[in-house]
Amino acid sequence: MAQRKQSKGTCAYCGKEMAKGGMTKHLTTCTQRQEAMTAAQTNTKARAKKTETSETLYHLRVQDAYRKDYWLDLEMRGSKTLKDLDNYLRAIWLECCGHMSQFSLGGAFANEVGMRRKIGDVFQAGGELTHIYDFGTSSETLVKLVETREGIPTTSRAIALMARNNMPEEQCIECGKPATHLCIECMYEDETWGVLCDEHAETHPHDSYGEPIPLINSPRLGMCGYEGPAEPPY
Ligand SMILES: [Zn+2]
Ligand SMILES: [Zn+2]
Ligand SMILES: [Zn+2]
Ligand SMILES: [Zn+2]
Numbered sequence: 001m002a003q004r005k006q007s008k009g010t011c012a013y014c015g016k017e018m019a020k021g022g023m024t025k026h027l028t029t030c031t032q033r034q035e036a037m038t039a040a041q042t043n044t045k046a047r048a049k050k051t052e053t054s055e056t057l058y059h060l061r062v063q064d065a066y067r068k069d070y071w072l073d074l075e076m077r078g079s080k081t082l083k084d085l086d087n088y089l090r091a092i093w094l095e096c097c098g099h100m101s102q103f104s105l106g107g108a109f110a111n112e113v114g115m116r117r118k119i120g121d122v123f124q125a126g127g128e129l130t131h132i133y134d135f136g137t138s139s140e141t142l143v144k145l146v147e148t149r150e151g152i153p154t155t156s157r158a159i160a161l162m163a164r165n166n167m168p169e170e171q172c173i174e175c176g177k178p179a180t181h182l183c184i185e186c187m188y189e190d191e192t193w194g195v196l197c198d199e200h201a202e203t204h205p206h207d208s209y210g211e212p213i214p215l216i217n218s219p220r221l222g223m224c225g226y227e228g229p230a231e232p233p234y
Contacts, residue, residue: 007069009165023073023163024061024146033162040152052152055079058119059147059162062089064219065108065130065140073146073163078120080158082129086115088159089131089141091233093218096226099134108132108140137224161232167217172197182222184209 007020013032027033044052056078063071072092076085082103090101103113105122108130113122122129129143154160170179172195173186179195185206186194194212196204201212215221218230 005169007071007165007168009071009073009163011163012161017166020069020071020165024059027059027073027162036154037151040154044152052156054150054152056120056148056150057153058123058145059149060085060119061144061146063142063144065142067168067219069165069168070217070219071165072161075154075160075162076119077153077158078118078148080119081115082113082117082119082122083115084158085119085143086131088233090133091231092161092164093141093230094133094139094220094226096134096220096224099136099224101131101133102135103143104130104132108138133220134224139220139223141219155234157234159234164232165217167215170195170215172200174200179215181212181214183212184222184225187222 008017009020009023010017011023011026011030013030013036016026018026058076058078060074060076061071062074074088086101086103102109103115105111105113105127109132113129123145131141131143133139133141171177172179173192175197177197180198181196181201183194183196183204183206185208186192188209195215196212204212213222213227216228216230218226218228220226
């Protein structure tokens with residue numbers, strides 16, 4: 001696989017792009033995120049019926065275990081469960097055909113943590129969560145706690161997407177131009193990461209697994225025929 005530049009991502013609050021390593025710091029200082037947090041507090045106070053209460057919110061850094069330029073910064077309510085996180089990961093990255101999944105601490109399949117466990121309990125002893133989707137052609141995702149804060153969530157949902165990696169830049173194996181497609185036959189038959197530009201995707205000779213598929217922003221691309229859409233559920 002070609003050498004890649006440091007992964008960049010985009011802040012969901014202000015749209016600023018920055019390197020993966022700088023995103024955590026940015027999120028603590030982002031003015032638009034601060035405004036969203038203040039608005040959540042103020043709106044709750046203004047409403048006669050208090051629908052939202054303050055709780056511990058968990059900043060989670062999620063990344064693919066092997067392809068670390070796929071990453072997410074999520075803010076999750078401590079009262080929500082691993083099932084909520086599992087649903088989110090399936091929607092934004094993983095879901096192809098309803099495979100089984102599992103969370104564990106201490107490495108893949110080490111100490112299983114049940115889907116009903118609340119985020120607020122899971123990280124009490126520290127450690128990193130591993131999520132496996134599909135026990136055959138597995139996708140392995142790591143979930144690390146970055147920090148916690150007390151406050152009113154900025155969303156009524158279980159999770160807020162704070163930042164996401166930009167699509168990794170890849171070069172066509174034929175000509176080095178920016179790649180837009182992936183050949184599945186190259187991957188399965190030749191064990192080559194067969195990424196292709198528009199032009200070479202058209203003229204590529206392989207078709208046993210269909211035409212080359214468009215690149216999408218997910219670490220599961222091409223696994224078990226996964227083609228996306230890799231959109232956040234909310
Ligand atoms: Zn920002
Ligand atoms: Zn599948
Ligand atoms: Zn090309
Ligand atoms: Zn090919």
